[in-house]
Amino acid sequence: MKKLAIIAMAGVLSLVAGCQSVSTTSGGAVGVGREQSMFMLLSTRQVDQMSSQAYKEQLAEAEQKRTLNRDAATVARLNKIADRLVAQVGTFRRDAKQWKWEVNLLQKDELNAYCMPGGKIMFYSGIIKKLNLSDAEIAAIMGHEMAHALREHGRESMSRAYAVNFGLMAVGAAAGLEQDHMNLARQVADVAITLPNSRTAEAEADLIGLELMARAGYDPEAAVSLWQKMSKGGGQRPPEFLSTHPSTSTRIEGLKHNIPKVLPLYKSSANRT
Secondary structure (H helix, E strand, C coil): CHHHHHHHHHHHHHHHHCEEEECCCCCCCCCCCCCEEEECCCCHHHHHHHHHHHHHHHHHHHHHCCCECCCHHHHHHHHHHHHHHHCCHHHCCHHHHHCCCEEEEECCCCCCEEEECCCEEEEEHHHHHHCCCCHHHHHHHHHHHHHHHHCCHHHHHHHHHHHHHHHHHHHHHHCCCCCCHHHHHHHHHHHHHHCCCCHHHHHHHHHHHHHHHHHCCCCCHHHHHHHHHHHHHCCCCCCHHHCCCCCHHHHHHHHHHHHHHHHHHHHCCCCCC
């Protein structure tokens, strides 16, 4: 038993040794240049596959409940905005232009939206209707969420979760226990939606999203009006979308500070609206 425990501990320590610093995107005009430390247990391909499967399961569940894409006009609107934003992702990483981007609308009152690793986007109807969002404000949200995928923030979170769970699994094995690897993978994939991003990741997503929308021809000032609406959207309690995010005042100040960097991109965009 002691020998097994030593082997398990060695496996956990090897995770730390496998940590590398990588740069997932170019800095762009906004200058996002942080090197990201990642446990390399999970490759980009593995994370994308797990996230794609989790997304498919959510779509299947929504179809069964008849809450998926019930508003054709809004779905078309979302896809039009997504097309303009996706056309700009090569600024930050060339391979992202070949990703299988997808946008869907969930009939749900919550103020929420997300983009899973690999480019799988989901909007909740509540965030559009309750906040009466303009196309530019939708682009601000979508660009922000796409930025998380481009920077592989989900992979960062999922890799950390996988490392922790793998370590626990190794210790469990030393004690004579077993764990289904597929269940572990499924739990890790859920992290892409349920685990909050760090403040650093949120700040990076704000900046990259701001540049994406400006390059796509959406007024970057709309990012400020969006977060002003978001801060009021939850009444006494902040909306779920903001529950793990930086304070609104901090976010707005950061956006205002960086708008001059992307304003020329917006003004020179052929698609400016």
